[in-house]
Amino acid sequence: xxxxxxxxxxxxxxxxxxxxxxxxxYERPLEITHGEGRHVWDADxxxxxxxxxxxxxxxxxxxxxxxxxxxxxxxxxIIHSSTLYLNRPMVELAERIAALSGIPDARVxxxxxxxxxxxxxxxxxxxYRSSNQVLAMRNSYHGRSFSTVSVTGNRGWSxxxxxxxxxxxxxxxxxxxxxxxxxxxxAFTAACVADLKDLLGHTRTPAALIAEPVQGVGGFTMPxxxxxxxxxxxxxxxxxxxxxxxxxxxxGRTGDHFWGWQAHADNGPPDIVTFAKGxxxxxxxxxxxxxxxxMNCIDTNSISTFGGSPVTMAAGLANLxxxxxxxxQGNARRVGGLLLERLRATAARVDAVRAVRGRGxxxxxxxxxxxxxxxxxERAAAVIEAARERGLLIGKxxxxxxxxxxxxxxxxxxxxxxxxxxxxxxxxxxxL
Ligand code: PMP
Numbered sequence: 001x002x003x004x005x006x007x008x009x010x011x012x013x014x015x016x017x018x019x020x021x022x023x024x025x026y027e028r029p030l031e032i033t034h035g036e037g038r039h040v041w042d043a044d045x046x047x048x049x050x051x052x053x054x055x056x057x058x059x060x061x062x063x064x065x066x067x068x069x070x071x072x073x074x075x076x077x078i079i080h081s082s083t084l085y086l087n088r089p090m091v092e093l094a095e096r097i098a099a100l101s102g103i104p105d106a107r108v109x110x111x112x113x114x115x116x117x118x119x120x121x122x123x124x125x126x127x128y129r130s131s132n133q134v135l136a137m138r139n140s141y142h143g144r145s146f147s148t149v150s151v152t153g154n155r156g157w158s159x160x161x162x163x164x165x166x167x168x169x170x171x172x173x174x175x176x177x178x179x180x181x182x183x184x185x186x187a188f189t190a191a192c193v194a195d196l197k198d199l200l201g202h203t204r205t206p207a208a209l210i211a212e213p214v215q216g217v218g219g220f221t222m223p224x225x226x227x228x229x230x231x232x233x234x235x236x237x238x239x240x241x242x243x244x245x246x247x248x249x250x251x252g253r254t255g256d257h258f259w260g261w262q263a264h265a266d267n268g269p270p271d272i273v274t275f276a277k278g279x280x281x282x283x284x285x286x287x288x289x290x291x292x293x294x295m296n297c298i299d300t301n302s303i304s305t306f307g308g309s310p311v312t313m314a315a316g317l318a319n320l321x322x323x324x325x326x327x328x329q330g331n332a333r334r335v336g337g338l339l340l341e342r343l344r345a346t347a348a349r350v351d352a353v354r355a356v357r358g359r360g361x362x363x364x365x366x367x368x369x370x371x372x373x374x375x376x377x378e379r380a381a382a383v384i385e386a387a388r389e390r391g392l393l394i395g396k397x398x399x400x401x402x403x404x405x406x407x408x409x410x411x412x413x414x415x416x417x418x419x420x421x422x423x424x425x426x427x428x429x430x431x432l
Contacts, residue, residue, distance in 0.1 A: 010043075025395075026388055035062025038410050038417050040393070048388070051409045051421050052395040056216075056248055059278025060319055060328065061412045067281045070318035074311045082110065082308035083301070089313035096320060097289060100258065102269040107295035110308030111286040114247035114276030115143030118210065120288045120303055121272045122147050125208035125241045128297040133206035135199070135240070139174045139399055141217035142210060142245055151210050154218050156399060168203055171195050172223045172231070173215050174399070185224035192223075193230050200238060208241035208272070213260025216248035219397045219404030220357055220364030228264035241294070244270035247277050247286075248362070251320070252329025253411065255336050255360025263359070278411075283315035328411040332360035335418050339363060339407070342422035350429045352379050361413060365405040365429070366398070375401035379432055386428035392421055 007015070011029055014022075031043040032054075040050050040062060053059060060067070074089065082090055090110060098106040111117045126132050136142070136151035143149065153169045171180065172192045180188055200206075209231065215221045232242050249260025250273075257263050261270050271294060276286030286307065288295070306312075323329075340358050343365060347353035351370035358364055367379040380396050380403045387394050398404035409421070 025384065027385060030388075030393075037061050037063075038413055046391070048391050048393045049409075049417060049421050049424070050393050051407045052393050053278070053408055053410045054282065055395060056253075056277045056408045057280075058282050058410050059251060059253070060281050060322055061410050064281060064319070064322060066318045066322050067283075067315050070314040071283065071311055074314035077310075079311050080309060081305045082310075082313075083305060087308060087310055087313070089310050089317055090308040093313050093316045093320070096317070097275075097287070101273060101289045102259070102262075103273065103289055103291060105292045106289050107292050109288045109295065109303070110313070111276070111288070111304050112284040112307050112312075113143070113286045114245070114274065115145045115148050115286075116304060116307065117247070117274040117276050117286040117288050118142045118148045118151070118243075118245060119145055121210070121243045121274050121290075122151070122208070123303075124288070124290060124294055124298060125243060125272060128294050129205070129207035129239065129241065131205055131207040133168070133204055135168050135170050135196075135203075135206050135209040137173050137209075137211045137215070138169045138171060139215055139218040139221060140169075140210070140212055140245075141215065142212075154215075154399060156401065168199060168206070170199065170209065172211070172227055173218065173221045175221075175223075185226075189224055189227050189230055192227060193234060196231060196234050200234065200240075205238055206240055208243050209235055210243040210245060212245045212247075213249045213264055214254065214359060214362060216362075216406075217397045218399065219366065220362050220406060222357065222359065223264065225263050226266075228261060228270075229267045232265060232267065232270075241271040243272040243274065246273050246275045248408070250275045251279060251323055251411075252332055253278070253360050253362060253408070255329065255333030258329055279319060280312055280315045281319040283312045285312045285316045323411065326412070329360075331413070332411050335413050335415055336361040336363070338415060339413075339418045339422055342419070343407075343425060346422070346426040346429055350432065352376060352432050353429065358407075361407075361409055361411060363407040364397070365407070365425075367403050367405065375399070375403035377402045379403070380405055382432060383425075383428045386431050387424055390424045390428060392424040392428070394425075 094108040138153040140153040244261040273289040343356045347356045354366045354368040367376045395406035
């Protein structure tokens with residue numbers, strides 16, 4: 001029997017002073033000391049290809065010179081809050097995001113996180129509709145605050161094990177098991193729409209439906225294209241708003257589209273869009289986009305002291321410019337397509353892989369116990385360790401069982417790096 005490896009001194013100190021639930025990846029947790037491009041280094045000097053971008057926060061590249069320069073120049077001028085005074089970088093970034101949003105007469109409000117963005121979206125929707133009933137998707141993830149945990153359908157990710165507020169969960173994303181398993185896209189969409197209509201017939205008119213175009217934490221699960229267009233017709237008839245949570249899917253990551261919702265709705269934009277994670281390339285930028293009538297339905301001073309602070313806005317502006325000028329959406333489509341192809345080729349040779357799914361630079365590899373088809377979190381954990389040993393960082397997610405490997409590299413990923421990462425995945429998966 002092997003005894004567990006001793007913890008590093010920093011790991012000991014971490015455990016002594018931080019909450020138990022601040023979970024760390026890996027049996028020997030990494031201390032990342034620096035990064036460059038698509039690579040990071042740990043305190044022992046080991047280099048890793050980063051296929052998770054620090055949970056998608058490093059959207060573009062580590063130490064991107066344009067962002068670093070913008071941040072240090074702004075920090076050298078003033079580090080401040082976002083409220084009380086005019087803030088030029090905030091106005092400029094809001095103008096650019098409003099123009100890109102596709103939402104008519106758009107207003108943008110900046111927050112410091114995705115949780116705060118979704119919380120604000122729920123506040124706006126419930127105030128606008130004078131209803132505190134909200135619909136959310138099964139297996140969804142929208143944050144872990146009091147309100148966002150309530151709309152998180154993925155119970156495995158709920159810290160409390162219950163929903164603090166009342167939410168009704170809708171079918172639409174999880175379709176590979178249970179009663180919907182045998183249906184094709186059209187039949188599945190029809191069944192979900194019928195289910196939604198049935199629900200609405202028995203629910204006091206809700207304020208909104210909140211949904212991720214591709215469920216991130218839930219294991220990169222996707223509803224069929226067009227589902228939200230069909231949902232929106234049913235919702236709009238009753239005045240129910242559609243909130244698209246683009247925290248993982250915005251800014252071109254899905255390759256074919258700039259926003260994730262565009263794959264699902266050709267009949268116009270959502271009523272409210274939320275974003276966060278990558279747009280600051282690691283700095284805390286989140287926000288809400290909504291039509292003026294919705295954004296301005298509340299009467300308050302501000303909601304966030306730090307949301308939109310000048311240093312984070314400088315990062316957002318430099319990062320967004322880089323994404324657009326270098327067509328990183330096109331890169332996500334091309335390089336992501338290649339990566340998915342390579343992962344599927346590996347999957348065909350490994351019994352424990354049940355499915356490879358994804359879009360652009362989002363790829364999920366679902367692992368099962370061969371023969372039984374049961375989710376296999378233990379295999380996912382083993383592959384994550386094996387990939388790390390071979391110099392590749394990846395993530396995990398999924399339903400209650402965390403059996404899906406999640407890959408979401410920085411959007412500047414090169415073909416050579418995609419090949420290298422796919423090769424390591426191949427070896428790690430075949431070592432199972
Ligand atoms: N929405 C989605 C779709 C997310 O993936 C996350 C984070 N994983 C959040 C909201 C919450 O964002 P944050 O952690 O920045 O609060």
